[in-house]
Amino acid sequence: MNSTTLGLVAGTLTSIAAIPQVFKTLRTRHAGDISIWQPLLLAFGVALWMVYGMLIRDLPLILSNIIPLICNIILVGLKLYYDRYAA
Amino acid sequence: MNSTTLGLVAGTLTSIAAIPQVFKTLRTRHAGDISIWQPLLLAFGVALWMVYGMLIRDLPLILSNIIPLICNIILVGLKLYYDRYAA
Numbered sequence: 001m002n003s004t005t006l007g008l009v010a011g012t013l014t015s016i017a018a019i020p021q022v023f024k025t026l027r028t029r030h031a032g033d034i035s036i037w038q039p040l041l042l043a044f045g046v047a048l049w050m051v052y053g054m055l056i057r058d059l060p061l062i063l064s065n066i067i068p069l070i071c072n073i074i075l076v077g078l079k080l081y082y083d084r085y086a087a
Numbered sequence: 088m089n090s091t092t093l094g095l096v097a098g099t100l101t102s103i104a105a106i107p108q109v110f111k112t113l114r115t116r117h118a119g120d121i122s123i124w125q126p127l128l129l130a131f132g133v134a135l136w137m138v139y140g141m142l143i144r145d146l147p148l149i150l151s152n153i154i155p156l157i158c159n160i161i162l163v164g165l166k167l168y169y170d171r172y173a174a
Contacts, residue, residue, distance in 0.1 A: 003139060003142040003143055006135055006142065007135075007136075007139040009135055010133075010138075010139050011132075011136075012132075013128050013131050013132030013135065014128070014129060014132035016128065017124070017125050017128035017129045017132060018125055020122040020124035020128075021121070021124070021125045023122075024121075025120065025122075028120060030119075030120050032120055033111070033117050033118050033119055034108070034120050035107040035110075035111040037104070037107035038104050038107060038108040041100050041101070041107075042100075044100050045097050045098075045099075045101035045104060046097075046101060048094075048096055048097035048100065049094075049098075049101065051093060051097075052090060052093045052094040055090040056090055056094075
């Protein structure tokens, strides 16, 4: 495996990592054990990575942060919602 | 704020994001709402990012993934432990 392939695998894994958490939280309708800080920091962080990607005109950096941004914004919303209206 | 500073802030946020989850899980001794896939995929992903960083000899890439790697390995362990021996 060359270094570019390795980088792409690494990027894919970190990009999709939050997806299972979104589905689990939607299924269980419960987010008590989740720290809101993780999705909050990740949402801000990956948003800034995207802005950085735009500034340095790096398309992979922009694209690879779209899924994590969406997932972590959803997780912040689910955390706030289910902590207030837990099933 | 120039682009390098922005990138450093982005990197700091995504690097420290898992720390609050580690402390919350240690405090509550309960991880039922956490999907094991998120820390598992992130641990593998950031480990590969570090290997990629070594291959392309990029020190920031290596260093910025140390904290997430440690945190996500701990979270996988805590998830497995507390799901079995929940408080």
